[in-house]
Amino acid sequence: MCQPCRRALRECLRELPGLYEECARSLAEHSTAYLSPRVSGSRRIGIALNDAAMTVRDNILGVLATWAAMVVDERGLHARPARTASELSRFLVTHLDWLSAHAAAADLAKEITELVRAARHVLEELPPAPRRLGNCVEPGCSGVITIALGYAQGQRRRPVECAAGHTWQMHEWVQLSRRLGG
Incomplete structure (x- = not known):
C-alpha cells in the first residue's frame, strides 16, 4: 500500500x-x-x-x-x-x-x-439537527442561537445562527461562547 x-x-x-x-x-x-x-x-x-x-x-x-x-x-x-x-x-x-x-x-x-x-x-x-445554545448576544435581539449539526457533500456543516438571522463563523465561536457565559 x-x-x-x-x-x-x-x-x-x-x-x-x-x-x-x-x-x-x-x-x-x-x-x-x-x-x-x-x-x-x-x-x-x-x-x-x-x-x-x-x-x-x-x-x-x-x-x-x-x-x-x-x-x-x-x-x-x-x-x-x-x-x-x-x-x-x-x-x-x-x-x-x-x-x-x-x-x-x-x-x-x-x-x-x-x-x-x-x-x-x-x-x-438527514436534516441538520439544531441544538439550542442560548439567547442571542446581539443587543436588542430576542432570537435563540442554535447550531445545526450535519453533513453536506461529505463535509461537516455547523452553521451557528440565531432565529433573527445573526450568524457566527467558526473562528468566532470561542468569543461567542464567552459572551454566552460558557
Whole structure:
C-alpha cells in the first residue's frame, strides 16, 4: 500500500468513531421505523429509530471487529480490543503498518472507505439537527442561537445562527461562547 493510500486509510479509521456516534445521535432524532409493530386501528408505540443509521452503525462495528480479529489471530496477540468503534479503530490504526503490508490491504482500504462514505451519506440525508445554545448576544435581539449539526457533500456543516438571522463563523465561536457565559 502506498503512503498516500495509507494516510487516507488512517484518516478514515480515525473518522469512523465520530461518524458512528453521530449516527447514534440521529437514531431517535430522525426516525423512520418503530421497534414495536403497528396494530391495525391503533397508534404506534415504542422507540422510533432510523433504520439507515442503525445499519451503518452495525456495519461499522462489524467490519472493524472483523479486521481487528484478523490482526489478533494472525499476529498471535493475546489482548483483543474492546468491541467499541473507538477502541477497534484505534487498534487498527496502531497496527496499520502491518495491515498495509498484508495481502488483504486493498480489501481493508475498500471496506473502510465504503463505511465512511455510507455513514456520511446517511448523515447527509438527514436534516441538520439544531441544538439550542442560548439567547442571542446581539443587543436588542430576542432570537435563540442554535447550531445545526450535519453533513453536506461529505463535509461537516455547523452553521451557528440565531432565529433573527445573526450568524457566527467558526473562528468566532470561542468569543461567542464567552459572551454566552460558557
